[in-house]
Amino acid sequence: MSRREETAEVDADSEDTRVALLGPPNVGKSVLFNALTGLDAGIANYPGTTVEYKRGTATFRGEEATLIDVPGTYSLSATNEAEQLAVDILDGGCDVVVCVLDAANLESSLHLLLQVLEHDVPTVVAINRVDLLEEGRRLRAEVLARELSVPVIPTVATIGKGFEQLVDAVAGTLRNPTVPGGDEATWDRAEELVEIAIVDESSGGSTPAGTLQLWGDRLVEPWPGLPVAVLVLVGTFAIVVGLGMGLRQYLLIPVFEGFVFPVIEGAVRSVTDPGLVRAVLIGEYGFLIKGIEWPFALVMPYVISFYIALSLLEDSGYLPRLAVLLDGLFARIGLTGSNVVPLLLGYGCAIPGITGSRAAETYKQRLSITLMICLAVPCVAQTGAFIALLAEATILLVIAVFFVSFLALAVAGVVLDRVLEGDRNPTVADVPPLLIPKAHITANKVWMRLKHYLFGGAVHMIYAIGVASLLYELGILELIGEHLRPLVVGWLLLPEEAATPLMLGIVRRELTVLPLLEMDLSTGQLFVGAVVGLFYVPCIAVFATVAEEFDIRIAGVVLVLTMGVSFLIGGVIAQTLALF
Template sequence: MNDKENVLLIGPPNVGKSVTFNNLTGSNISIANYVGTTVEFTVGEIIFDDYNVNLIDVPGTYTLEATNEAEKIAVEMLQGHDFKHKKFEHCHDQKDVDANLRKKPAAVISVIDAYNLESSLYLLFQVLQYNIPTVAVLNRMDLIEEKGEKIDVEYLSYKLGIPVIPTVAVEKKGLNELKEILQTILAKAPSTETENIRDIDNSKIEESFWQKAEEIVSKAKFRPSVLKKSKREIWGERLVKPWPGLPLSILILGLVFALIVGLGMGLRQFLLLPLFREYIIPVISLGVEAIVAPGTFQNILIGEYGLFVKGLEWPFTLVMPYVISFYIAFSILEDSGYLPRLGSLLDGLLNKLGLPGSSIIPLLLGYGCGIPAIMATRSLNSYKERMIVTTLVCLGIPCVAQSGAFIALLGEESILALLLVFFFSLFVIFVTGFIIDKLLPGSRPYTIMEIPELLVPRSEVIFNKIWFRTKNYIYEGALPMIAIIGVAAFFYETGVMGIIGQLLSPLVVTWLHLPAEASTPLILGIFRRELAIVPLVEMDLTTLQLFTGAIVGLFYVPCVAIIATLAREFNLKFSVFILIITTTIAFLIGGAIARIGGLFF
């Protein structure tokens, strides 16, 4: 295993690189952090008849000009910087893959986009400067054929001087030919262990690369006959224009919100709640009562905050239905190619916050989970942009579990109050972003976005995404939540929770106008953000109190996992700042709402 060659998989984001990687490697993959950074890359094995090689999925990048962290790492991998003997940080239920990575790659697979061929060729030309044996994967050929266009693959291969394999990654077309060509390249490749790689100055060749790409595309890509634009092409263009793009975006986001709330409430009321309350929890309770004598320990397991009662009910019947409905909606938006169009539409608005339109992706990811949203800021062009997006995600963007808790808390009581929570979130995000942009030094952003083809989402792709993300919620969301509820049950049954409630009483009762028992979710929310809201569902509160609690929960401290991510991605000082600012804003706004609302209700 230690003698395996390494092959780099390089390409722009959203061109089928990850699908190609999965097709080549199967399930035997591992994920690691690149040495000295927090950027993750994936390694898998390509299995040939008589030997295997390591396939390294390089972070997606449009250029090798090293303007952000992902681009810098792509360059270092091509240059053969030593990341030997570095251990993998974690694996997702797969076997460990050999981490003894050699210095210089034996070959490169460059994924180029048939639909946006010119920009992909620009990246490929930069890759070829490193004199590493390369094969090009010309993916998304189905979109070209659908448009009635053709690409002369033989001419393209001749002009590039490397093999070019036409593929449709989602259908595994071209996969076998790719493996055969790669095997041939590896068999002919000279030893790369001692070769030196000359320093590449991309700034001197940028213009010539674009000219060369334009010239090749003008001859390689053609339309045999004049055809009318398809309806998808027409609507793809309309959706990036203010009219009718902006009103349609409001309609689409409204439908998404309705889908998340309606489907989530349906799953909760008609499937998950009856399943757990009528079957799973009663059976477990009977088993505990038969084994454990009445008393404190039994109450910890099946009492008011019981590990096997609230520990199952809250994660799986209150939160998970909305996690599923959110990821159904988000996956459809993601797979259809609508999200970059939304970013293009909102570019002017986001510029007022010191952000480019492309920042819409990490901002929307925050509604799923704050951790991948923060990590996605690595693709932004400046440290200032990363700081702004990260602050907004931590302060005012509720993750999917929080959003589910809001819907469970207010959905049946008052849809208006529920909508106000999300509108209030957007208002604070805009004001905060505007202020931070003024305070932090740095220039106004410029937007470079590649708008992909508008696609009809594929059911199998949507299902796989939902399945993977739901499993991820269970492992990283539900299981930690169960553990925290178990700790809360212990504190509650031993009287510790009551003592803490008395200490927090002036803040909770006097300032927020909530009952003393509302101190419990404030304690739990430190560990899991949604737990600052979920326990309120069980309390007999007025609509104003529910709204106050929701607002406090919205701006309350990020969970421990996010604080750890902040310290890793930025520094400890920044994570402490986020803790202070979120807590302060949560209680200031919560108290103000309690008092102002008390004047009218």
């Protein structure tokens, strides 16, 4: 499999052979896509929409094709942009469609397949997760294939089962495309197909899969669901903080401070004289020192630990259960339980959280989620900065910052629900089976997300540190600090040099916090600085994403709202602490 740089949009008139992966959410399409194309793939927006899809190049027994991973959809009713994208690709954007069905939710998946077959596109069916069929239930793929006149391949994507047969089937269909005769897409027909495809050979008895299913059902109920949810969230926090601090303190910091930095400083001193160039490279904001220490030694450990925790929640099937449990609570702020997913994604990075809000039922909910993420959801790099800044003083400060974040989210949700116009639609969620995560699948997801940080967030942070180093040594940051002195010193009660992070935070939000590490601050000042950083303006990339997803006016509201709240709440806390 090879990688093709994807910059072109889907074009119905293109001569490229196109194969579309289509199916419901959380069915394993991404695992199949990665296996067929390799882990590297391009992401683009479909013309005229804000919907993203993945594209890569795959070879099916000598037949090269562009593989399109269509966003997960439950139907082809075209009631939102994701469904419309699926319809458009079926009607003019693909030569073969691989419809990936869920063996554990076969009836709803077959209803989607029947809708696909109505579009008269050569089709291959992959029924994934056949290992999750209840004990004694067996899939008769060959019977279903005869009934629908399409190839039907049972698969278990996480272990590669059925992969070769699927490749063979797609290759054969590409060479000899046959348009299947479609049945009417009704739920009655889907139910008939399930009865034909599944035979029950059970003889009773308890199995590990049955135990997981039992717990999967219980975890959406208040008892024991809510206590377990608290334990899961506390455990997630413990993984992020504990693993991140361990990587930082016992691996990365010793390596960088003991080996890397001395070599860099020695090399720079050997080829430069004291002055501007040396100061920019290894001085107060030394580009070659802070440009490595901050993104890689201080922030990256928490990026790794956060994405490990998030991937485990995703791969286990727990996130949809958390969404069901939180639905009643979220209803009080005009959201639904399913909206917890983009909010959680925002704790990794605001951009996927904002784009993930496209799945929200209404525009009001989508705008509320976006504003809440921009205002009070710290990204993983920012979280790493908070922990690096506060944890050595006391872990209670880290907990306090996140308490402020959750409180601000609740208040913002209530206010936005009253201010913004629109209705709240009921939650519709497909709860997948509870699973034991596969180590290699989790590792692949963490690696892909880590690469996004390394080539995105870390690179931008390095650029910002380089500019800051130059401006600092030229005295420009000191000049800016003098003008901001009434705000920084008089209102926030921070030292004058704390104005520097406010300038850097416009480029990368975590840079509002990281420079405070170099200052001798009291516990109260550390907390104030962290709170200001929590609410401070989003980085340039997030601002651009908001403008693209909505419009420049909404982006302007985000800018004014975050800056105003940041200085208001930070100052109120500082002035309050000064009274004690």
